[in-house]
Each structure stands twice: as C-alpha cells, then as structure tokens.
Amino acid sequence: MDNSLRELAKEHTLEAMKIEIQKNQQLIDTTPVYRNTYRTTKIEVLRAIIRNHILRQFLHLSFEDRTFQNLKRLKGTSNEFEIFISNISATSYAYEVTYNAEKQLFLDYKHVNHRNTDYFLEQLLDTSLEEQDETIRITRTTRIFSSVFNMIRKTVNIAGLSISWLITIFFVVCIIGAVIGTIRNHEPNTLEADSTGNSNAIVGSDSDNKMRSLDVQIEDHSTASNFGNEGISGNDSSEDSVDDTATENVIDASLSTLPPEAVKSDDYSFEKDKEDQTSVLVPVEEEEPVAIEIPEETFTMGSTKDQVKAVMGNPTSNLGSSWNYEYSSIQFDQNEQVDGWSNISHNLKAYMGDQKEHASPFTLDSTKEDVVDSMGTPTSIIGTTWGYEYSMVNFDRNHTVIGWSNISDNLNVSIGLAQKDAMPFTTHSSKQEVINAMGTPTSIIGDTWSYDYSSIRFDNSGEVISWSDISHNLKIDSLN
Structure with missing residues (x-):
C-alpha cells in the first residue's frame, strides 16, 4: 500500500480499496510469471492476488458488515490463488506469503501510523467507544511486550556474537602458536663446502650430519600437476604443459554426475521455455486514440x-x-498526453462517449x-482496465474485452441467459453448457x-475441470 492510497484511505476508505484492486489487477495482468521467474x-x-481477493470479498459485504472484525476474518486463498501456485510449483513459501499479506492488509486499512497513532477509519468502524478504548489498550500492551521481546532478542544476539568472536580468536591464536612451533622445530639447514670444495655436505641441526641429498625420497602420489608426480626423486615433472583435453574431460565428467537440482534452481535458472518466451516476445500493438468528437470543456x-x-x-x-484534483487524478504518458484517470471525487470532466439508449450489452471480444456505447465514459482508466464505480x-x-468483475452490479454485460430446462453442468461440460x-x-x-x-475453472479446450460452490448457487450434477 503506497502513501497516496494510505492518505486517501483516511477520508475515503472504500475508494482507496477500489483503486488498490485496479492497481493490483494491472500488475497481475501485465506481469508474466512462469516456473523459472525470479x-x-x-x-x-501472489501478494496482489491475495489482497485483491480479500478486498473484493469485503466490498461485496453489506454496509453493516463492513467492519474491522470481518475484514480481519477474510482469507486470501482462492481458486485463482490455487491455480497460480500450481503453475509456478510453489510450496511452503506461498502460504507464508498469504499469512503475511492478510496480516499486512488488515494493518494497512486499520492504522495510518503504526508507531505513533492508531487511526480507526470511520467509514468501516462499527464498534462502541468502549470497544475502541479496549482495542487501543490491547494494541499498546502488545507493543510493549513486543519491544521487551525485541530487546531480549538483541541482547541474546550480542552475547552470542561475542562468544563466537572469542572462540574464533582462541582458534586463531592456537593456529599461530602451532605455526611458530613448527618453524622453530625445523630451522633452515646451511650448505657449506667440504674440504674438497664440493658443496654437497649439509650442515644442519642434526648431530650426525648425514648427507640428506643422498636419501631416497618417497614417491609423490598427489594429483597436483607439475609437482613431483613422476619418478621417485620428488622433483616436478619435466613436462611444462598440461593436457587441456584431459582436463576438459574431467570437468565434463564431474558435471555430468551432478543431479538436475544442483544445476537448475527454482528462482535463478536460465533455462526458458521456448513457448513462454514466444508469448512474451509477441509485439504489443500501440493503442491508437479513439476518434471521437468530445464536447467543449471536456478532455479525453x-x-x-x-x-x-x-x-x-x-x-x-x-x-x-x-x-490531482482533490482525490481524483489524471495520469500522463511520456509524451505528456492523458493516459488514464481516476474520478474518485466525481469532479473530472473526462469524456469517452455517452451511453447509448437501447445499446446491446457488451460481451467477450467486444471493442x-x-x-462505451453500452456503459458510457468509465469512472477510471488504469492501464488495460476500465472502472465503473467498483x-x-x-x-x-488488441483492445478487446477479455474479462470483467461486476462488483457494483452495474455492468451491462452478457454472454447468454440461463435456460430453465437446461441440464446441470459437471466435469468436462463446455462453456456453453x-x-x-x-x-x-x-x-x-x-x-x-x-x-x-462460487467459481468454475476451465481447461485450455474450454471444458470444466473444477469448481468451488462457496455461495451454494451452482447448478451442478453431483451424481457425476
């Protein structure tokens, strides 16, 4: 929730919710998400899907039921949520995001400033003053306990960090001592010429003054290249170069033994599905302004x-x-031309066309x-979403209709009427059925x-694959 919505929520809570729904939906529609997406x-x-589901449920409630307690009870899991986490193969973290998003949404619309003041929004408040005082008292008590807990946690962390540093210093001192002891026990030998003028005699700390250079050295079985790998003298290999082909074969062999999970992660894999890439790279058509005659004293x-x-x-x-004009706003594009608006205060003189009398309802693939002929000028335009109230x-x-959400029950939309003698639908039923x-x-x-x-989900061929009859209003053939 950004600062502009937070400020708007102080005076017009329901309008702020409406704007957030539109912004979240724009994010959902314009952000392609696949399994390999970050x-x-x-x-x-996912957070946008969760918040939108809760806000839509809340706006569907009657005026009397729009209270903070009911807002807190609403959950973000939905059929769209389940589809999303199934497509991205999300597991435990998706439900952690859900819990945090539900909690944050409640706090966003209940408090304006979490640290200094508790501002209860008057449009939604349906409790007595005594309940308000009790809620404030509980909130402050919770904050005190939270502060004490955080202080204890910080103290424990500092103590643990100090102990870790002491242990580290102790081990460093031990290592340094061991190194110094090793150096002292192996003082460097001095080469001196013997009476014949040869410098083969080694004069060291040993009492017997033996000729160390004549001792047979142990064969080096290490795998390091160019370091005593041949013969028994302990000298480096006479070959100056390393076989690059053999090295590459070793590397390839080691990589081939790695499991797929070690090479490919959920978040940072560079493998991309060709089909997904193609869908993303399809050029987007530039939207041309609709050629309409606008009345004087209006903009479009x-x-x-x-x-x-x-x-x-x-x-x-x-x-x-x-x-901004009061709480209404007008957005401009990079060419400083109107790109959208939100007529919250009902004071914008925006115009896209008048609703035509006896106009047919719009439907899927309508332009x-x-x-505009069916509904008139929209209350808001944000990206590819037009709003009519909520x-x-x-x-x-391609600028054709792909969906809608008739929260305010004011859209003149239709894809067909229910037939009285129609059979109940079931799995594998078509959209027409x-x-x-x-x-x-x-x-x-x-x-x-x-x-x-209630919701019904279809597969790519347009057949029913699942449903959720929450409102108990679906005409389902339960026998199948």
Whole structure:
C-alpha cells in the first residue's frame, strides 16, 4: 500500500480499496510469471492476488458488515490463488506469503501510523467507544511486550556474537602458536663446502650430519600437476604443459554426475521455455486514440496537459506524471498526453462517449467502442482496465474485452441467459453448457468464471475441470 492510497484511505476508505484492486489487477495482468521467474516477482504477483481477493470479498459485504472484525476474518486463498501456485510449483513459501499479506492488509486499512497513532477509519468502524478504548489498550500492551521481546532478542544476539568472536580468536591464536612451533622445530639447514670444495655436505641441526641429498625420497602420489608426480626423486615433472583435453574431460565428467537440482534452481535458472518466451516476445500493438468528437470543456485519452488545464484549471497537486484534483487524478504518458484517470471525487470532466439508449450489452471480444456505447465514459482508466464505480472491465493487447468483475452490479454485460430446462453442468461440460445452466457470470478472470463467491475453472479446450460452490448457487450434477 503506497502513501497516496494510505492518505486517501483516511477520508475515503472504500475508494482507496477500489483503486488498490485496479492497481493490483494491472500488475497481475501485465506481469508474466512462469516456473523459472525470479521468486521476488512471484511473491509480488501472489501478494496482489491475495489482497485483491480479500478486498473484493469485503466490498461485496453489506454496509453493516463492513467492519474491522470481518475484514480481519477474510482469507486470501482462492481458486485463482490455487491455480497460480500450481503453475509456478510453489510450496511452503506461498502460504507464508498469504499469512503475511492478510496480516499486512488488515494493518494497512486499520492504522495510518503504526508507531505513533492508531487511526480507526470511520467509514468501516462499527464498534462502541468502549470497544475502541479496549482495542487501543490491547494494541499498546502488545507493543510493549513486543519491544521487551525485541530487546531480549538483541541482547541474546550480542552475547552470542561475542562468544563466537572469542572462540574464533582462541582458534586463531592456537593456529599461530602451532605455526611458530613448527618453524622453530625445523630451522633452515646451511650448505657449506667440504674440504674438497664440493658443496654437497649439509650442515644442519642434526648431530650426525648425514648427507640428506643422498636419501631416497618417497614417491609423490598427489594429483597436483607439475609437482613431483613422476619418478621417485620428488622433483616436478619435466613436462611444462598440461593436457587441456584431459582436463576438459574431467570437468565434463564431474558435471555430468551432478543431479538436475544442483544445476537448475527454482528462482535463478536460465533455462526458458521456448513457448513462454514466444508469448512474451509477441509485439504489443500501440493503442491508437479513439476518434471521437468530445464536447467543449471536456478532455479525453490523448489530450495534452494544456488542454486538461484549459478544462480543469490548475491541479491541486502536481506529482510529475500525475495531476490531482482533490482525490481524483489524471495520469500522463511520456509524451505528456492523458493516459488514464481516476474520478474518485466525481469532479473530472473526462469524456469517452455517452451511453447509448437501447445499446446491446457488451460481451467477450467486444471493442472499447462497444463498451462505451453500452456503459458510457468509465469512472477510471488504469492501464488495460476500465472502472465503473467498483466494477471493472479488462481488455487485452488488441483492445478487446477479455474479462470483467461486476462488483457494483452495474455492468451491462452478457454472454447468454440461463435456460430453465437446461441440464446441470459437471466435469468436462463446455462453456456453453455452463451458460445454459448458470447464465452470465459475475466475473471472468482468465480461465475462471465466478458466480458471486462460487467459481468454475476451465481447461485450455474450454471444458470444466473444477469448481468451488462457496455461495451454494451452482447448478451442478453431483451424481457425476
């Protein structure tokens, strides 16, 4: 949760939740994640999925049920979550991320400043003043115990570190002593010429003054190259070069014995699936501004900063590529043209077109013009996601509809009506059979269709492979 959302949440909590859902969904849609993707990226996308699931559940609650206690009870695991961790082959760390994300989301929307003040958001608070005081008292007590625990932990860590240093110093002193003792016991020998003028006699510390150079030396069986590997003299090999081919064979043989896990890790493998790479490298079409006639005193996608200023006046705040008018914001691209907006304060004079009377509902593969005819100008545009109050419509790179989430129950969307005499669906049922049994889903995200909190998952061929009947509203053939 960034600082702008945190500040917005002080006054407009539900609006902040809506904006976070859109930003998280944009991250999910624009970040391709595979098994070999870095773990940091996997965790970032997984955290966005978890937070969005909790926030969507919370926004579906009635006004009376939008309390902190209910926010804390909501969980981030969902069908989309299970699909994600299955695709990336995540194990234990995925559930640790889930626990931390649930806890952090609750803290983000309950406290503005964790250290100094406890700010309870009025829009969601449904408790008495006595309960507030009790909650604050418990929170402060928890912080005191946490501070004491941290102090004890730091003390233990310092003590352990000191002991480790003492042990290390002791071993270093012992090693130095052993080295000095070895040097003293093996004083260097001195070569002196004998009476005949030869310098073969070795005068050392031994009392018998034996000729050490005539002693037979032990054959060196070490594997080090060019170091006494031939003969019994102990001298280096007469060959100056090393067989490079033999060395390469040894290296290749040693690598071939390594298990696959030693060469390939989950996070840093450089092996890439060719099919995945192809999908990522597909060129993205540049979105061309829709040719529409806009009324005077309005702006639209592609409008310049001067045109926006002429319509809206000077912004309340200017944050580089984003202009704010109260809590509403307008985003500009690198060419300083309008790239999106969020009309939280309902004061932006943005225009994409009017809703046409008797317009047909939009559906999958509908164009943006079709959505404008059906719904009018969106409340917000963030990347490839259009918002209508809390509901969202998602577009692909070809600017056609690929999904939606009808949270506010205000989208004029349809892919078909339920048939009264339709048979219940089951595993391997087609999408059309599901439509006949259930009608248009509340949301479509990827291969998952949702009806309220219940969900149905399809495979690549469009057949049902699983479902979750949380809302007990799915028309399922349980016998199959």
